[in-house]
Amino acid sequence: MSKDSLRRVTEGWGEEMEEKREEEARLLYVTEVPQPVSKIVRVNKPIEELANISSDGGMVLLREEGWKEVKMSVISEVKPKMATSTKQEVSPEICTPRHALSDRAAVLTRHSYQAGLWNADEMGQHQYLEGARRQVGLCRRLSSVNDGAPWIDRITSSNYPQAVQIIDWYHADERLWKVSKAAFGEGSLQSQQWVEKQADLLWYGRVKEVVSALHALDWNHISCLEDVRQSPAYFESRQSKMDYAYFRQAGYPIGSGTVESGINTVVHHRMKRQGRGWKRKNAQAMLAALSEFHSGRFQIAWHSGLPILT
Template structure:
């Protein structure tokens, strides 16, 4: 490690070089100027980091210390590379050693200075959190490319996975420990849905683990072999996507303004997990109680999944249940196409009439209309069986959910009747990031990215970074977590 005087001289030299270059009178394009100026700023940043480390190393430090229930002693020095935003610098510090009495084995090493500085396995915390944030927004390869374009260096691909594993591994704990917002509204809204992300199957995982061999056959030979042995068409339940559902919930409140109207959403937060619907509801129950469930008026919106509604009755029986308006509208269009031509004015008029009836709490009128239409379709004849089945399905759907259609009351109170918030969360949290072309995830890392994405979409990343800064340094594992495959069970 250079002395403070030497490091200080390097800083002055970097500043002088930047000033001298900026004052040069030669003709340059702005592209050239920005490129060189940024390189000089990065060099100055590295020099400042070295000076900072030199000053930290010069501080008095006890040779003997206690840590993790043991007694340690500073021994030999170790020089490694420390990766910062400005680039890599060499870092020399003394290593702590603890020997077991009577043992000839080399004692385990400890790096107390790294711990005091909050270093993360050879990376600065800003690097780890910066990479994790990029990986929550884009593919790992694009995250590395973006970092390289900005800082002119990038961590190795496996290091990127280690950073995501470390940051994602504490993301859910951060979300669960968040206190309720102080400026919440009077009405609590809960919305639940799910969206699939492609997972690596067990068969594909085993294929990836096999050693790769260079192909010995020509492209023509391989093409002829594929033509001679075509793959059978995948049937229902055996699709290539191999999706695992990400069970997602959105919580927010509505606040009454000076005009008496409810405004929102206020303090919208997203939670999501690949575990199960029940695991999501257990988590959602804790979050909802923090936000005032049991004391505030609570709305629960979802689509027609019977499993969701069973869990709603179990975890949120006091909430006012409401079937998603737009989901119901799709069923009305489906019913209308059973007796009106697709795209016709008659179809649009019929659907509009049924929507108006539902808004006015005239559910019986809608059901009577559907029963009359069903009775009017002959049991025999071309296409009549399918039309009757579709109409009967819609009729049964509305009958099953009629107690979850308080649209007239909700509209009068200025409340939401659509689950657009959770639909948007599924799109932004799951599909945009995890359902990319050719993506195949392992369950653990997908869960990490999912939680990081929830923090990002909930606009909590700055608080998450502060949480990481105040806690002990993130522990980067020596190797990335192995991929955990998942295979969708085939439909019976």
Template sequence: MKYNIEKLNQIAQKVAEMVQEAIEDENQEGVLIGDVEMAMREGLREIGGQALKYFLENADGEVAAEIECACGGKLKYQRHREATIWSVFDKVTYRRAYYASCACGKGCAPLDQRYGIEPDKVTAGLAHLIALSGIDKAFEDGKKWLKEYLLFEVSENTIRAETQKMGELQRQAEVQMIAETQDEASLQKRERGPKREVTCLYGSIDAAKVRIEPRDEQEKAAENREKWRDLKAGCWYEGESVPKRQRSARQRHKAQREGTVLRAKNKQYFCDIDNAEEFGKLLWATGCAVGADCAKLLVFICDGAVWIWNLIAYYFPNAIQIVDWYHAEERLKRIAEDVFSNLNERHVWLEKVTEDLWQGRVELVIAACQPFSTKSELARLAVTYYGNNIERMRYDQFRAAGYLIGSGVIENGCKQIVTQRLKLPGAQWNLDGAILTAKARTAWLSGNWQKLVSARSLLPLAI
């Protein structure tokens, strides 16, 4: 927004004088820049609150004796009524024209409607900031943290409610996408429409456990109630090579070995706590949104869970399936630690078998684990794991084709969604709370936060 510089200067001078006077009045010695900044922020917040009040009161325009009611009837002007909102400048009370006496019994303040204001509620501007703390921090910590930024207090309950509203908006958007991509007519229309040109797209899916607390005595008493639920998360992304200058030490090392280093870009996360079938619909819907259904090349990098491969095979039968390199390699490390006490022997075995895996010689890897399968549970499970995934571990071919082979993206995504938020100390979740907070967080991580903020400005939500 552009402002008249001269006017701004005048106001700025007034603010400076005001702060100066306040400091002198309090007779404070040794005032430093931090004190001046704080005094100015406090003053500016008060000015903001006043300005918002004046703005709203001026924006009301001329009062009409009568206006149309949404029901088709007529509303008559009553009087100027007071309303209160919680804005980024704290509580603001203003007066605006209020109309009533329609046969339908409803009243109306056109100003509130025009600006998307709900009296007695948090404004969209404040909701945006509150929810931002809610997707990042335990609500209790968010409260302290927000107070430093906003200079007034917001309750934990408000933070929870506003965060979940953002999640609800994300959920509504997803429900819409799912409806469109499950509907035959919409799919056919999409088929005829312009296609997104995606050359190479990646997908990854993973799951992490979230503890769900019983909400009330009845839930507590219910038998067989699952406390730990799987949060399923997925990510769509594209690969790009990391420029030489930006490579980390680990990536430089990797570049020596692999020739090139790829990283993920344009990451789009999605998540839910639901069964595989329902999650599959979300996978398909989000996939259609990024053009996975018509990508020239589609590669899935996942860890071995069977339900994941089943969903991929069902929705994207032509996709290339790769078991995440780091998971595959990690297993070998754990087996080596389990079966060799002699460090030298451990090292020799591990180096050989890791190289075999790297070269896509999965049969040799299985053969190397086999002899230990009677004494090591890890080795026994690994024989099945590598055996079930042989074609998904042809790392030599995948590397030669220039594909990413590690799903660090989704690992990281799950960590960012689950560990770094849902598992924070002090975090207690009912099922909906966990889902909505996680969904709001995926919107942030995917760069779609502004869409939620815009949607939040538009609709007064009833949840």
């Protein structure tokens, strides 16, 4: 098959996948008498025990529009991986987060994706529909690890209020590093000592102490971006989402690497290449195709509506 023929087949299939998922959203959210979600989507790879939902965004270049955000939600099955050692976790004075990372981890597997050029509410619709395919509303436990963006919190809490909301550990840790550099100077010993102490406290769930340390800084004499200046309020308002000691003990994941990796491998690998960019319609069709392909549903989706080559 020639490259041109392969391109036309791929684009045709992607367009059909995009029409299909938009019709699913219409039947559930737009029609005067919405149909039950069980009659709209086909269950695929249901999760019974622990599931996780993570969402984020990435940029693609569109012709005549410039760089636009692609929003993505990833649903994964979580399998707690317990340490073989029977030793109790030691105190933060003895063990740093970098050492403790090997103590206990959650393994995320069997990922499925939904990505598109959507606003937050549209992303919420497709997040919910993907969750219905995986039956995450029926699983025993559900978590959602994200970077704390308000739009992500809003759509996930609306769709799945039972989900345990968790701030991605690395985003929280990175924010502490930004504060320390602004307050004490990049590369200084005082900066390193301060941030390592706060990261240790945060790792062991002592968020209130971290908040107190942030408020104790002399912000009137700190020159920094507004985002960094808002760090005391950021941590204070998200304390329940940063109880990392409990989350690890309970087997919940604390990283949102699945969606960050998904943005790179599912979206950017194919759609962020040199060139003039994508037409919006073609980009949306390709995102629909990539979502199905990387979700492991290619064979099912292909045979449900094979594009005809003309």
